Amino acid sequence: MSEIAIELQGLRKNFGFAEIIRGVDLSIEKGERHAIIGPNGAGKSTLFNLITGKFHVSGGTIKMHGDPVENLKPFEINRRGLSRSFQITNIFPKMTVFENIRCGLLWTMGYKYSFWTLVNRQAGLSERTDEILEQINMSDRRNELAGVLTYAEQRALEIGITIAGGADIIMLDEPTAGMSHSETENIVELIRGVTEDKTLVMVEHDMGVVFNLADRISVLVYGQIIASDTPENVRADVNVQEAYLGTAIDAEH
Amino acid sequence: MSVVKQDSAGSRIANPLITVSQFAPWFVVIVFLSLLPVIFTSGAALTIMNQMAITIIFALAYNMLLGQGGMLSFGHAVYMGLGGFFCVHLMNMIEYDGLWLPLPLLPFFGGLFGLVFALIIGTFSTRRAGTVFAMISLGVGELIAASSIIVVVFFGGEEGISGDRTMGPETFGLDFASQLEVYYLTAFWLVISALAMYLFSRTPVGRMANAVRDNEERAEFLGYSQRNVRFISFCASGFFAGIAGGIFAINFEILTEENLNLATSGSILLITFLGGVGFFVGPIIGAIVFTFLQTVLSLYTEIWQLYLGTLFLLTVMFFPFGLTGLIAMHMRPYQLGKISLLVKPYLRMAIPGIVCVLSFSSLLEIAFHAKHAAIGEEHMSLFGFGFNSYNILLWLVVLVLSIGSGWLCKRLAVGVREAWDEANFVEPRS
Numbered sequence: 001m002s003e004i005a006i007e008l009q010g011l012r013k014n015f016g017f018a019e020i021i022r023g024v025d026l027s028i029e030k031g032e033r034h035a036i037i038g039p040n041g042a043g044k045s046t047l048f049n050l051i052t053g054k055f056h057v058s059g060g061t062i063k064m065h066g067d068p069v070e071n072l073k074p075f076e077i078n079r080r081g082l083s084r085s086f087q088i089t090n091i092f093p094k095m096t097v098f099e100n101i102r103c104g105l106l107w108t109m110g111y112k113y114s115f116w117t118l119v120n121r122q123a124g125l126s127e128r129t130d131e132i133l134e135q136i137n138m139s140d141r142r143n144e145l146a147g148v149l150t151y152a153e154q155r156a157l158e159i160g161i162t163i164a165g166g167a168d169i170i171m172l173d174e175p176t177a178g179m180s181h182s183e184t185e186n187i188v189e190l191i192r193g194v195t196e197d198k199t200l201v202m203v204e205h206d207m208g209v210v211f212n213l214a215d216r217i218s219v220l221v222y223g224q225i226i227a228s229d230t231p232e233n234v235r236a237d238v239n240v241q242e243a244y245l246g247t248a249i250d251a252e253h
Numbered sequence: 254m255s256v257v258k259q260d261s262a263g264s265r266i267a268n269p270l271i272t273v274s275q276f277a278p279w280f281v282v283i284v285f286l287s288l289l290p291v292i293f294t295s296g297a298a299l300t301i302m303n304q305m306a307i308t309i310i311f312a313l314a315y316n317m318l319l320g321q322g323g324m325l326s327f328g329h330a331v332y333m334g335l336g337g338f339f340c341v342h343l344m345n346m347i348e349y350d351g352l353w354l355p356l357p358l359l360p361f362f363g364g365l366f367g368l369v370f371a372l373i374i375g376t377f378s379t380r381r382a383g384t385v386f387a388m389i390s391l392g393v394g395e396l397i398a399a400s401s402i403i404v405v406v407f408f409g410g411e412e413g414i415s416g417d418r419t420m421g422p423e424t425f426g427l428d429f430a431s432q433l434e435v436y437y438l439t440a441f442w443l444v445i446s447a448l449a450m451y452l453f454s455r456t457p458v459g460r461m462a463n464a465v466r467d468n469e470e471r472a473e474f475l476g477y478s479q480r481n482v483r484f485i486s487f488c489a490s491g492f493f494a495g496i497a498g499g500i501f502a503i504n505f506e507i508l509t510e511e512n513l514n515l516a517t518s519g520s521i522l523l524i525t526f527l528g529g530v531g532f533f534v535g536p537i538i539g540a541i542v543f544t545f546l547q548t549v550l551s552l553y554t555e556i557w558q559l560y561l562g563t564l565f566l567l568t569v570m571f572f573p574f575g576l577t578g579l580i581a582m583h584m585r586p587y588q589l590g591k592i593s594l595l596v597k598p599y600l601r602m603a604i605p606g607i608v609c610v611l612s613f614s615s616l617l618e619i620a621f622h623a624k625h626a627a628i629g630e631e632h633m634s635l636f637g638f639g640f641n642s643y644n645i646l647l648w649l650v651v652l653v654l655s656i657g658s659g660w661l662c663k664r665l666a667v668g669v670r671e672a673w674d675e676a677n678f679v680e681p682r683s
Contacts, residue, residue, distance in 0.1 A: 052474065074473040084474055092467045103464045107476030111457035113485055118455045165475060 003030040005065065005169050005199040006051065012059035013043075013050055013223075020046045022223035023060070028216075030168075033200040035210045038220035044203040045087060047220065048173050051201075052084045053077040064169070079107065083167035087174045087203075089154045091161065093147030097138055100146050100157055102129045104164030129164075136160040136190060152183040156190060163194045170195050172202040176209050188213060211235075219243070279448065286440040290433055299432040303504050305544045306443040307497050308524065312536030313450050314493035315521050320530035321454055322486040323466030324379070325387045328394020329494060330517035335370050335397070336363035336495025337512055338408060340502035344416035355424045360442050360499030367495020371488045379483035382469065386483075391515075398514040413509030416502070429503070439500050446496050451533060453489055462486045523565050529575025538576050556621055560614065586676035598665070598672040605661040611636070612655035619651065 006028040013021040020043045028034045036044050049055040051062055053074040062070040069077055083104075092100050102119065105128055111117065119125065133139045136156050141149065146157060155175060163170060175191060176184045188209055191200070204210050210217060211231050218228040219240050227237045234240055289302060311333050318324040340363040346352040354362075378389040401408035408414065419430045427434050453459045461482045464472045469479040502508060511517065520543075528539020543561070550557035572579045586592045615635055622633045622642040633642045640647055 054470075073478065074470075075476050075478045078474055078476040086471075090468060090471045092464050092471065094467050095463065099460065103460065103472070104475050106457045106461065113458045113461075113481060115453055115456045115458045115485065115489070117457060118452065119457055119460055120455060161471070161475070 003065075004028070004063070005030045005032070006201065007063040007066075008051070008060065009063075010060035011047075011050060011057060011062065013046055013055060014058050020223055021050065021058075024220070024223070024225055026218055026225055026228060028199060028201060030199055031197060033195065033213055033215045034202070035214035035217045036201065036203050036220055037205075037207075037210055037217060042220045043223045044220055045173060048084065048171060048201075048203060051077075052082065052171060078165070078167070081167045082169040082171065083162045083165055084171040085158045085162045085173055085175060087177065089151070089158055091146045091154055091158050093145070095146055096143050097146055097149070097157060098129055098133065098142045101132050101160050101164050102126075104161040105129060105132075108165040108167075132160055132164050135163075135194060152179055152187070155179065156187060159187070159190060159194065163198075167198075169199045169201065172200070172204075174203055174205060176204065176206050184209060279444070283444055286444065287437075289440075290436055296432055299436050300504075301544065301548050303432075303436055303439045303500075304548070305541055306439045307501050307504065308521075308540035308544050309537050310443060310446045310500065311494055311497040311521055312525050312528065312540045313447060313533075314490045314497060316525050316530060316533075316536045317450060317453070317462075317486055317490040317493070319522070319525055320532075320535065321459065321466065322382075322462045322483055322490075324382055324483060324487065325390075325522075326518070327387055327391040327515070327522070328397075328518050329390070329490070329521055330513055330515075331374075331394050331397045332367040332371055332491040332494035333498040333501065334401075334508065334513035334517070336360075336367040336498030337502040337508045338414065338498075339363055339366035339495075340499040341414050341416040341506070341508050342407070344418055344420070344502065344506070345414075348417055348420035353422060356418055356421045356429050356503065357424050357438055357441070359503060360496045363499025363502065364492045364496040367498060368488055368492040370495075371491025375484045375487040375491070379487050380480055382465075382479075382483065394513075394515060394518050398510060401510045401513050408510070408513075409508075411510065413507055413511075415507040418503050418506055435504060439504065442496060442500055446493050447537070450489075450493055454533065458482060458485050523561075527565055527568050527575055529577030529579075529581075531574055532577040532581065535575050535577040542576060554618060555625075556617060559617065586673075589676070589679065591676040591678075594672050594676040595669075598669045602662065602665045602669055605658040605665065609655060609658035609662055612651050612658060616648075616651050616655055619648065 004027050006026075008024050008026045011021055011024040011026075012019070024047065036047065038044050046055065050057050050070075053069070053072050053076065057070045060070075061068055064077070064080055064082060067080070069080065072080075092103060095103070102125060105125060106112075106119075109125055109128065111119075111122075111125070130139065130142075133142055136159060138153065138157060138160065141153065146154065149157060159172065159175060162172070172191065176187055179187060184206060191202075192213060200213075202213070204213075214231060216229065217231055217234045218225050219234060219237075220226075221243045226243055227234050227240045229237070290299060293299070293302065311329075314333075315326070315329050318326050318329065340359050343352065343354060343359060343362060344356075347354055374389075374393055378386055378393065402410060418435075419428045421428075429435055429438065454462075461472060461477050462485075464475075465477070465479045465482045472482065473479055498508075498512070501512070524539040524543045525536045526539070527543060528537065529535030546561060546564070547557065550560055554560070568575060574581070583592065583595075586595060618635055619633070619642050626633070626642070631641050631643050632639060634640070
């Protein structure tokens with residue numbers, strides 16, 4: 001494995017005088033499951049928002065598959081094959097589960113801004129939507145309004161929307177936040193399944209999930225990466241233990 | 254699981270352009286529209302029906318923005334008005350310059366003009382939804398309304414411009430001099446436009462308009478530019494508003510500043526909201542009810558706008574999903590087979606309700622008469638009774654009636670609410 005999916009060089013972001021990301025260098029290989037951890041306020045979500053185009057960068061470069069993508073619009077980055085979920089559930093609450101997934105498919109299946117095709121008549125589209133519903137185990141909720149689903153179901157649906165377009169880089173922002181133990185187990189299995197052969201970047205607080213799922217872990221503290229390595233090495237890293245993990249890891253394992 | 258799969262597989266195979274069950278309501282509408290002039294033969298009825306049809310198209314076009322796309326426009330009369338003005342100019346060119354254009358095609362050109370204008374305005378107004386869009390629409394609306402007085406060549410100044418629809422080449426032997434012929438032309442465009450707008454909402458961009466309305470951020474991360482999605486909806490809406498303007502031009506043969514101004518933009522917002530923005534048929538119901546009330550009430554009272562305003566307020570406060578939402582609410586008790594539970598409380602509520610509405614409006618009418626009638630003119634009549642509007646005893650009776658019935662309504666509302674909960678109650682599955 002040598003191909004780089006995402007490469008950050010000297011990435012900086014400040015809001016006014018507040019520097020949130022202070023020079024991040026990070027490269028994530030294709031097909032890798034990469035977790036970003038760090039204490040609250042370290043800038044994990046900001047980093048996410050920079051990569052996905054929600055925020056403008058203040059300095060440095062972001063490369064996706066070797067091409068610079070900094071300061072592109074979210075939809076342009078998405079069209080290059082990167083898809084993300086959100087920390088706070090971000091779905092289309094007034095649409096059915098089926099329609100939610102279908103929205104995630106429309107662009108990549110080539111419908112774009114078409115106003116001369118009727119979505120209900122597109123057999124391939126409905127078929128693919130049902131396949132994804134099957135994949136996230138929500139076929140039986142197909143015709144429910146997304147807004148009435150339980151929290152855990154909405155999170156699963158959001159992962160479904162995120163992967164629907166077939167992006168090869170999937171970024172998940174705290175996918176298990178606020179979930180019970182058994183729900184977390186389910187969602188971890190779901191994530192493992194749907195990100196097969198894809199690059200996964202996730203921010204996560206649950207150390208069990210992180211060490212269970214990730215191939216590599218980066219630790220972000222005060223806007224800088226202090227370690228980026230395999231789970232074993234990160235756990236052993238003295239700097240990491242001092243700065244952040246310490247007791248948390250011992251307690252979990 | 255297997256059942257679901259079969260279901261979806263079934264619907265996959267049977268996906269014709271439009272199914273029988275989908276076509277049925279449209280067929281009923283077409284038959285209904287064709288029969289209407291047989292039932293209502295008077296000229297006044299035809300005028301009202303034409304007015305309704307125009308308002309329906311306009312309201313549906315407006316709801317492409319408000320209901321489907323989440324864009325609140327305060328200046329949508331501009332697109333209908335400009336389409337209409339353009340059509341009157343075309344009619345005059347037919348008459349004086351020998352332009353060959355059959356009248357039935359005129360609304361299409363009105364639509365194109367509305368579209369061109371929406372293309373121009375949309376490039377900057379659809380950048381953001383919400384307040385920014387609303388403010389730009391208000392500004393553009395005022396701008397165009399103001400320039401209608403200034404640009405006399407196109408808008409004809411204060412008296413507007415007028416034309417004659419009968420001067421074009423005859424189509425199928427029709428010259429559209431009679432109201433009835435115009436009615437069928439209007440109905441034809443009504444069906445075509447409504448169907449086209451319905452189908453638009455089922456296309457990828459129509460679905461994404463809903464997605465952007467609900468969650469623009471999510472839509473962006475699915476590869477769609479929220480701005481482009483809004484822009485396309487906006488242009489489509491401008492096109493259909495222009496068609497409505499073209500039909501208006503054919504019907505009334507005159508357009509003035511009134512067709513562009515804020516009052517017209519405001520009333521279409523009112524109509525759409527009254528009918529219910531969340532439903533495709535909402536604006537249709539809103540347009541029918543509004544036009545009907547407007548025409549009928551204005552025959553009997555000078556303060557009809559007050560009543561329409563009150564109706565609008567009550568709708569917004571108590572039934573935010575509009576009249577259509579009110580009907581749709583009753584689908585659930587109906588499906589549960591408990592709709593009969595509601596009949597009695599509704600009937601019980603009806604009597605004080607009607608008394609309350611009548612006595613309260615009497616109070617307003619008497620007060621209005623006492624205040625505004627010519628000096629010395631103290632006699633008025635209401636609901637067939639004649640009386641002196643300065644009679645204190647009468648005032649008292651009406652006041653007591655309206656307060657009393659209002660109080661009774663409030664008390665009975667508790668029972669209605671209980672019956673409503675009961676009718677919507679689903680036995681928990683064990």
